[in-house]
Amino acid sequence: MPRLRLTLAYDGTQFAGWQLQAPGGGRTVQGCLEEALERLCGAPVRVHGAGRTDSGVHAMAQVAHCDVPEHRAAIPWQRALNALLPDDVSVVDAAPVADDFHARFSATGKIYRYTLWIAPGHILPWRRAYVWDVGRYCPLDVAAMDACAALFVGFHDFAAFQNAGSAVRTTARQVHAVCRIPSASPGEMVWEFRAEGFLKQMVRNLTGALVAVGSGKVSPEDIRSVLTSGQRRLAPGTAPARGLCLVAVEYGNDGRGRKRHLLHQLAAGQG
Structure with missing residues (x-):
């Protein structure tokens, strides 16, 4: 059977x-996509996503x-799927791919990327x-946040920044970058997180730690101790889901690399 690679925004x-x-568990992106595919194919179609984004x-x-x-x-998949999908999810690309992808x-x-609204006293309703x-914590100590972010870069055990509900073989992850990037709005601060993979709600937990440091509740050294401890109960709270966005999934130069990464990620229980 031909295999399709779909890129989605929602x-x-x-x-x-x-x-x-x-x-009864609620409406999901996977569910909407599979319903549309079944209508087009005349039979159930299982969809596999790169990541299980939270509610x-x-x-x-x-x-x-x-x-x-x-x-x-031969169906024009992007156009056909978008004609059936709800307004809050869209196929931005659809293309055939090798069957080992x-x-x-x-x-x-x-x-x-995680976006913080840092203008005190108001928030634009459409954001x-x-x-x-x-904003109530501002002005944030940006230098302290940068120092905290540097602690997360590299290969670490992130058990203290994983929420319950995910069975993984290891909580160690390689993080390539945690950094502030330019924002289109002066009222916002955007943090970018790049890694081989993330634990359950790991990005939101790291963001919670950054804000706790920026607001003066804890110091970067406190977060270093939390990271070393591996104890989730010692870490600051989880940032809300609404500020988080998956902006890219990387596949290397050829878009495949399956054998090496399948073995690596299965061993790591990586998401």
Whole structure:
């Protein structure tokens, strides 16, 4: 059966995350996509996503793959799917791919961005669903936040920054970058997180730590101790989902690399 690689953008506000839920568990991105594919293919189609974004988390470039019947392979998939999908999810690219491509296990890295609203006293209403309003803590100590961010770069055990509910073989992860990037709005601060993979709600927990440091509640050295401890109960709280967006999934030069990364990520329980 031909395999398709789909790149998706969605507003996570009204979704109970990416992953299918038990009956009554809520509307999901995967569920909406599989319903549209079934209508086009005349049979159920299972979709595999690169990452299981949580309820309320957004995506600019989530990647998924699926296998479709040979006799339906010539469908103009992007246009056909977008005609059936709800307004808060869109296929931005659809293309055939080798049958050994796997949206999750072929991935070599992921990039998330978290947006903070830092203007005290007000928030633009149309940005409310996409930022965490931390204006009450401002001005933030940006130098201390940068020092804290540097602690997360490298290969570390991030057990203290993983929320419960995910079975993984190891909580060690290689983080390539945690840094501030330019924002289009002077009222916002955007943090970018690049890694081979992330634990459950890890980016939101790291963001919670950054804000705790920036607001003077804890110091970078306190966060260093938390990271070393491996104890989630010692870490600051989890940042809200609404400020988080998956902006890219990386696949290396050839877009595949499946064997090496499948073995590596299965061993790591990586998401």
